[in-house]
Amino acid sequence: MTPRPSTCRSAEPADDELARGLAAGDEASLAVAYRRWSALVHTLAWRSLGDAGEAEDVTQQVFLGVWRGRHGYRPERGAIGAWIVGIARHRIADALSARTRRADLVASAGTALPLTGPGRDDPEAALDRVLLRTELARLPAPQQRVLRLTFYEDLTQTQIAERTGLPLGTVKSHTRRGLGRLRGRLGEEGRT
Template identity: 70%
Template sequence: MILDSITEQCVDGRLKTLSDADLAQGLVDGDEECLTAAYRRWGTLVHTLAGRSLGDSREAEDVTQQVFLAAWQGRQGYRPERGAFAGWLVGITRRKIADALSARTRRTDLLAAAGALLGPLDDTYGRPETVLDRVLLRGELARLPASQRRVLHLAFYEDLTQTQIAQRTGWPLGTVKSHSRRGLHQLRRCLRAEAVG
């Protein structure tokens, strides 16, 4: 990945002295060194905006990387006549922050749904009926289609966001959301049927 070693790369003196417009044009033309220079020039701005909005340094780092990756992938969409390159980056940053906040909300909703399925954890954890519930839940999880089971496993056992699951699996974010929603609905139906039966 281009951004993996971006902070370790050296930028020659020529790139440091380029104007913002020339640097942006180099990036649009596909010059990876210009991406490195853009990261060095505006990375702190992007990280600060993300950090203030999200209140989490680690999430801000993720968003910063996503912003520059999105800028690289969408570089052909930059139009200098619409505004400065820094403003374009801020626009991408705002969208990535909104995505991160939405993912946080979805994660909270998923955890609440899982909590409703599993019930509260308390001193009954070792009681026979609780053990039976856990066995039942594992059995129902095992019956889910592999894709739904994988998404729920990554969400609950590895504490990944849906965006992170999409990155790990290579699936589109919408597909991850669908698998998650369908898997939770299927679990709810099966567990309710077991409770009634």
């Protein structure tokens, strides 16, 4: 019985040919590299992270890194498979660091902010509160003050003007500018 062409390994290029194809921007070479090493990368990530979903994300990041960094591969430094495993090790370390940062933020949210209400067991909500508090602290003092009075004391803009002695138009301007800055900064966080 003859093997089917799709399972025949001899049709795939050798590592040095594959490296040249990648450097030349050949997407077929990337597909071959993915077929050849994705299972290994996924296994390394899964064993290190203990989460199949994160392992899949890391695997995708690794091969995106292979494609973007293909011009940086130097055959004299080692085999292309070793280079890919090196990229995987860095991505796994990044994922573990990000996990630690998230856990630290959630832990600090639990001690710094009282978790009350229906979302008290939701770590994502706690993380959102920490991020919002951090970004609010970065605003200029007048905008910070107006937004804190608005959201934490539930005051209207007229009430804020009366309490602070600021003209109503100034309160409205601080509110608009402060919310715009928060929206911009928190929008950037969501894209990273």
